[in-house]
Amino acid sequence: MPTIKINDVEMSVNPGTLVLDACRTVGIDIPHYCYHPALSPVxxxxxxxxxxxxxxKLATSCTTTVPPAPKDNPDAVVMEVFTNTPAVADARAGVMEFLLINHPLDCPICDQAGECKLQDYSYSYGSGDSRMAEVKRRYRYEDLGAKIVIDKNRCIHCTRCVRFTKEISGGSELTVASRGSHLEVTTFAGKSMDQNPYAGNVVDLCPVGALTSRDFRFKKRVWYLKSVPSISRHSALGSPIWIDHEGNEIHRFRPRPLEGKETTHFISDEERYAYKRYNRAGQAPVPTLKGVPASLDAIREALQAAGPMSGTTAVIGQGTFGCDAAQRLGELATSADLRFGSGDKTIPVVLPKYQTSADGILNRRGFTERGFRFGALEELLAKVQSGAVKAVVLLHDVAFTSDKESELLGQILKAAAFSLALETEASALGRAATAWLPITSFAEESDFIINHDGELRRYQKALQAPKGVRTVPAWVKDLAGVPATV
Ligand code: SF4
Ligand code: FES
Incomplete structure (x- = not known):
């Protein structure tokens, strides 16, 4: 590997590494706007x-690469980079002044305030005052469809958004029109971004507040939000996300790119806006037995009477829950072959590079590794109808099951002498079970999944569950009067 020096510190890097990336590896953050690791350099x-x-002359570190070491002298220093000279500081201050020529002082009303690269770099590298005496260029804000709003006054023409729609999502909805001080980012005539299932990413990509999300616009100042690392339950791979929440309420999901993993930079709009279903409304759900509120003791006794004490218990686990939940749920089954998997949601593959599976049951692999058999619900139905299985425990979320599968699950619950459903909110199917227990949502617990690519992905608790709503392992522990035989 060639050796380079950055501010007199020697290091070895792979040939072809961007100088900007090499600087990062030694903890030097180079300010940048147009560079993005998933987009072409401009x-x-x-x-x-x-x-x-x-x-x-000064060089752009986002396009300058480290050359290979000479064959006759592999230990030679091939490049010496300086990031803290007066010339570099002058250039940064000049660029900041230039970028701010037309940028309005919108920060008090801008959604980007608090996470804006113009604010950050202006503070760190700007000159502190402006020589701009002329009137600034003005545009009215425009809707780019139902999801995205553009405020062109704030745009610094980095073209990240344009390159995203061209190179990643492929619809090329955004383009750069006109030249010079009239240059503007806009959509082709008559086009909106509504047809783009990945449109929300342009808001994350915009380093300033030019592209904003209609859903989040003016709702919350970002410095009030706490960010918890989690995963998207609504993707095939459990995309890493941040859950931004405040006051026990989720305000947005954002992608959480993993170092060196380009496929984690973007999430679909379906994943992005799924946060709404994890904010609880109304009163906390309570355990029920035969449709009326009941104690855990009563439910445990009913389960024991039907299952372990006089018959057999089968469990059905939907592969969208965590591996801890799967492990504990599996312990309720009377034998290893009575663990059944459910969930049949599919997700159309729009960007094959970012979605390697159309299977919407993201932890199918984690459940399978814990003995759950998918595609065998008909077998369970036959066992329940024949009386070979008396009790059934169902772990379920209605969003990941089709009408056809729901009907089959309904037949199983109906045929069982006793059935217990574990759900976050009671669905029609859950209400049809003999007993029902309220469980935490994925935002209210910490667990992990094994995705379709075999990667272990953890998620952490962001919200406090209502009193009486518990995790699957906690409920199973308290149902422990049921002896596990496997
Ligand atoms: S709208 Fe934002 S992302 Fe697009 S060119 Fe302007 S500053 Fe860059
Ligand atoms: S980040 Fe290098 S020129 Fe913009």
Missing amino acids: ATCRMCLVEIKGQP
Whole structure:
């Protein structure tokens, strides 16, 4: 590997590494706007300039790569980079002044305030005052469909959003029109971004507040939000996300890119806006037995009477829950072959690079590794109808099951002498069970999944569950009067 020096610190990096990335590995963060690891480099913003020994002009670190080591002298220093010289500081201050020429002082009303790269870099590298005496260019804000609003006054023309629609989502809805001070980011005539199932990503990509989410606009100042690392339950791979919440309420889901994993930079709009179903409304649900509120003791006794004491118990686990939940649920089954998997949601593959499976049951693998058999519910129905299985425990979320599967599950619950459903909110199917227990949503618990690519992905608790709503392992522990035989 070639050796380079960054601010006199020697390091070895792979040939072809971007200078900007090499600087990051030694903890030097180079300011940048147009660079994004998942997009093609364009070097338009000029914010990432660095000094390279032997080069007459400053160079853009987002497009300059480390050359290979010479064959006859592999230990030679191939490049000396300086990121803290007066020339670099002057260039950054100049670029900031240039970018702010037309940028309004919108921060008090801008959604990006608090996570805006213009604010951050202006504070760190800007000059502190402006020589702009002319009137700033003005546009009215525009709707780009139902999801995205653009405020062109704030745009710094980095073209990240344009490159995203061209290179990643492929619809090319956004383009750059006109030239010079009239240059503007806009959609082709008559086009909106509504048809783009990944449109929400342009809001994350925009380093300033030009592209905003209609859903989040003016709702919450970002510095009030706490961010908890989690995963998207509504993707095939359990995409890493941040849950941004405040006051026990989720306000948005955002992608949480993993280092060196390009496929984790973006999430679909279905995943992004799914946060709404994890905010509880109304009163906390309570355990029920035969449709009326009941104690856990009463439910445990009923389960024992039907299952372990006089017959057999089968469990049905939907593969959208965590592995801890699967493990504990599995312990309620009388034998290893009485663990059944459910869930049949599919997700159309729009971007094959970012979605390697159409299976919407993201932890199918984790459940399978814990002995759950998918596609065998007909077998369970026959066992219940014949009386070989007396009690059935169902772990279920209605969003991940089709009408056809729901009907089959309904027949199983109806045929069982005793059935217990574990759900976050009672569905029609859950209400048809003999007993019902309220469980935490994935935002109210910590667990992990094994996705379709075999990757272990953890998620952490963001919200406090209402009193009396518990995790699956906690309920199973308290149903422990049921002896586990496997
Ligand atoms: S709208 Fe945002 S992302 Fe798009 S070019 Fe302007 S500043 Fe860049
Ligand atoms: S980040 Fe390098 S020129 Fe914009």
